[in-house]
Amino acid sequence: MTLQRPPVNSLNLDLLKEMSKSLDEIAKNKSKAMILTSASPKVFSAGLDIMEMYKPDLKRVEEFWTTLQEVWFKLFGSNFITAAAINGHAPAGGCLLAMSCEYRVMTGGNFSIGLNETALGIVAPNWFMDTMTNTIPVREAEYALTTARMFNVEEALKVGLIDEVATDKDDAIAKCKGFIGKFDRIPALARSITKLKMRQAAIKRLQDGRREDLNEFLQFVQNPKIQKSLEMYIQSLKKKA
Numbered sequence: 517m518t519l520q521r522p523p524v525n526s527l528n529l530d531l532l533k534e535m536s537k538s539l540d541e542i543a544k545n546k547s548k549a550m551i552l553t554s555a556s557p558k559v560f561s562a563g564l565d566i567m568e569m570y571k572p573d574l575k576r577v578e579e580f581w582t583t584l585q586e587v588w589f590k591l592f593g594s595n596f597i598t599a600a601a602i603n604g605h606a607p608a609g610g611c612l613l614a615m616s617c618e619y620r621v622m623t624g625g626n627f628s629i630g631l632n633e634t635a636l637g638i639v640a641p642n643w644f645m646d647t648m649t650n651t652i653p654v655r656e657a658e659y660a661l662t663t664a665r666m667f668n669v670e671e672a673l674k675v676g677l678i679d680e681v682a683t684d685k686d687d688a689i690a691k692c693k694g695f696i697g698k699f700d701r702i703p704a705l706a707r708s709i710t711k712l713k714m715r716q717a718a719i720k721r722l723q724d725g726r727r728e729d730l731n732e733f734l735q736f737v738q739n740p741k742i743q744k745s746l747e748m749y750i751q752s753l754k755k756k757a
């Protein structure tokens with residue numbers, strides 16, 4: 517699955533709906549595995565589209581968040597094998613997508629990956645945190661989350677946030693295929709049940725608290741102070757150009 521929403525693959529409602537549909541198709545056509553990557557040469561995904569949260573239409577922003585939750589359920593909780601070929605920056609929601617897969621290969625270069633929410637004055641939802649503690653040790657996750665740590669490729673490899681480094685996108689995809697090939701001799705049902713058991717606690721937590729998670733998000737985006745800081749953040753991103 518190749519993300520292709522220039523310039524930075526930010527996740528807006530339309531892209532999330534497309535992803536949700538594609539994940540359904542992959543599950544339905546009984547694919548063995550999926551590799552998630554990006555069509556951009558330097559950004560895997562810039563995370564959530566900030567414009568969806570800035571001065572939002574309430575109905576749309578509610579659909580935006582519930583679709584994000586759905587994409588996470590379908591990706592994190594998939595029966596099929598998932599790997600991410602991370603060929604560029606992966607901040608925040610981009611990192612969430614990569615961590616929701618079972619294996620991550622990142623191309624070398626001046627790219628970074630991590631959950632930077634606290635630097636923006638926001639708190640990553642519980643399920644973002646759960647996805648991170650499912651990937652790296654709890655102590656490392658707490659440190660990374662509280663300090664909004666963006667890892668370079670070497671650091672990400674060292675902490676286990678990624679599993680391998682690749683020279684370029686083709687190499688990243690080849691390495692993801694190598695991971696998928698490890699399951700040729702493992703019975704598929706035993707593999708998928710084991711994966712889902714490992715992930716069950718995080719999945720159940722969001723299933724049980726899904727409405728509450730949505731309400732928290734809706735309150736957050738309607739807070740005038742948050743809107744003000746969003747405005748400033750958007751300006752700072754644009755000033756960069």
Ligand SMILES: CCCCC/C=C\C/C=C\CCC/C=C/C(=O)SCCNC(=O)CCNC(=O)[C@H](O)C(C)(C)COP(=O)(O)OP(=O)(O)OC[C@H]1O[C@@H](n2cnc3c(N)ncnc32)[C@H](O)[C@@H]1OP(=O)(O)O
Nearest residue numbers: 526562563564565566567569605607608609636736753754
């Ligand atoms: C952010 C606060 C959200 C508050 C929301 C309210 C409630 C929160 C409640 C729950 C928590 C939500 C959890 C949030 C998760 C997220 O994913 S928030 C998004 C965080 N993402 C980022 O901070 C990444 C920002 N982008 C970058 O750092 C860089 O763009 C880059 C990915 C490293 C790529 O750099 P570069 O190739 O140099 O590209 P530019 O910076 O020049 O960007 C090109 C244009 O794209 C626009 N853009 C970049 N990121 C986003 C984005 N996430 N959403 C929308 N638009 C984005 C950027 O402004 C440029 O636009 P122009 O061409 O200048 O018009």
